[in-house]
Amino acid sequence: MTRHHIGDEARTNELVENANDDVSWLRHRGLAAELDRRLLQGATEAELAEVRSSWMGHIAHLRAVHHVLLVEQPRGFWRITGAEPAQNEGDSIAPLAARASEMDAALVDEEADAEEAEEAEEAIDPAVADTPAAAGGPSRIGVTARALAALAARGLMADPLLKASVGMLIRQASESHHWHNCAHYRSADVRRLVDEQELRSPSQYQAFCRSNFRHEHVVPNSVIYRMLCKTADVSARAIESLLARYCIRATITLEENAALNRLGLASGMPSGFWQPGHPLHDDPLARYKAAGLFERLERRGDELWFPQPR
Numbered sequence: 001m002t003r004h005h006i007g008d009e010a011r012t013n014e015l016v017e018n019a020n021d022d023v024s025w026l027r028h029r030g031l032a033a034e035l036d037r038r039l040l041q042g043a044t045e046a047e048l049a050e051v052r053s054s055w056m057g058h059i060a061h062l063r064a065v066h067h068v069l070l071v072e073q074p075r076g077f078w079r080i081t082g083a084e085p086a087q088n089e090g091d092s093i094a095p096l097a098a099r100a101s102e103m104d105a106a107l108v109d110e111e112a113d114a115e116e117a118e119e120a121e122e123a124i125d126p127a128v129a130d131t132p133a134a135a136g137g138p139s140r141i142g143v144t145a146r147a148l149a150a151l152a153a154r155g156l157m158a159d160p161l162l163k164a165s166v167g168m169l170i171r172q173a174s175e176s177h178h179w180h181n182c183a184h185y186r187s188a189d190v191r192r193l194v195d196e197q198e199l200r201s202p203s204q205y206q207a208f209c210r211s212n213f214r215h216e217h218v219v220p221n222s223v224i225y226r227m228l229c230k231t232a233d234v235s236a237r238a239i240e241s242l243l244a245r246y247c248i249r250a251t252i253t254l255e256e257n258a259a260l261n262r263l264g265l266a267s268g269m270p271s272g273f274w275q276p277g278h279p280l281h282d283d284p285l286a287r288y289k290a291a292g293l294f295e296r297l298e299r300r301g302d303e304l305w306f307p308q309p310r
Contacts, residue, residue, distance in 0.1 A: 004065050026066050030179075032058060033210075039070065042079035050220050050267035053167040141247065144173040145240035152234035163225070170221045170228075174247035178202070180209035181304045185218065185250035187296045193253070194306075205306035214257040219246040219284050220267045246284050250297065251305075259291045 005027075028036050031052045038047060039062070048055035059078065062068040069082045147169060151157050157166065176182055181202050190213055199205050209215070224246050228239065260266060270290040272280035280286040288294045 004067070026062075026068075030210075034215075036062075039078055039080045042077060044266075045076045045078070046222075046267045047261070048078065050217075050222060053164040053171075053221075140175070141173050141243045142240055144169050145243055146236045148228065148239050149234055149236040152228075152239075157234065158229040166228070167221055167225055170224050170243070170247065171217070173243045174217075174249055178206075178304060180206050180213070180215055180251045181306055183215065183251045183300065183305070184248040185297045185299055186305060187250070187252045187256055187293065188298060189253045189256065189296065190251050191298060199306065202304065202306050209251055213251050213253055216250050216252055216257065218248045218250050218287065219269070222267050223269050248284060250288075252293070256291075256293055256296070259293060260287055263291055265291060 026036060034051050035048060035055060035058050038051065039059075045055070052058065059070055062080075063070065067083050068080055069084065070078055071081050072078050148157065148166065151162065151166070156162055174184075180186075190209070193212065194205065194208065197204075197208055199208060224243070227242060227246070228234075231238065231242065263270075265287045269286050270280055272278035272290070273283065273286040275281055280289060283289065285294055285297070288297060
């Protein structure tokens with residue numbers, strides 16, 4: 001978890017007045033940085049939950065540690081409005097307590113654990129991690145399916161108290177330390193912008209993508225959670241098949257991501273996805289087809305996106 005630095009408040013106020021894509025002013029990385037960016041622009045609770053189920057813990061961290069001012073107006077829509085030194089850091093998270101009373105108090109710690117896990121994965125020796133044989137990273141889908149099947153066998157899959165934990169399992173099922181470099185898809189605009197850079201290593205590719213693009217779950221995790229809770233077959237094999245089909249990721253531009261948001265597809269699928277007989281029924285790429293982005297997608301083969309043939 002990051003710590004307060006002198007100048008955090010001034011930098012936050014500056015960005016609120018001149019919002020841009022710089023989401024590292026508080027030194028957050030990965031999903032935490034994406035939450036910062038969304039909160040700076042303003043986001044619904046559904047949009048925040050699509051990034052991380054423990055988003056309320058991140059808001060508590062922003063208030064308590066970085067003295068960030070956030071408003072919820074209208075209800076369910078959160079936005080950073082500035083920052084100022086807190087007179088009493090313990091008081092700075094009090095307004096959140098009533099809204100978060102039903103959530104586990106460990107959410108703030110979960111935020112730190114998630115950041116540390118992401119940093120640890122990225123620290124793997126590139127000489128080993130980026131060999132073609134490791135392009136997909138170690139498969140987490142099989143072991144995740146077994147864990148979910150064990151929960152389902154005990155009637156716990158849809159338990160509200162475990163929703164955040166199940167959501168984390170779903171999110172991690174398809175991810176690896178390669179992140180952008182092993183995304184199943186990327187858009188042609190991403191490729192074009194990447195090709196314009198003089199990138200010399202996988203780490204530079206990852207850093208450029210993280211700063212300029214969106215690492216996106218093609219089927220939102222909340223949708224996969226809904227499907228898991230409704231499926232009749234909760235065997236490990238059936239769950240593994242479901243995760244393998246729908247747990248896919250893409251690197252897209254911020255403009256392409258905005259196109260999904262404008263259609264209300266930030267954290268949901270188009271209605272046709274749920275309608276038998278509809279062309280988009282059960283199609284993992286339904287959101288992209290509905291938004292006119294499908295033709296721009298490029299599918300990754302066995303190799304990582306970087307390095308690539310020149």
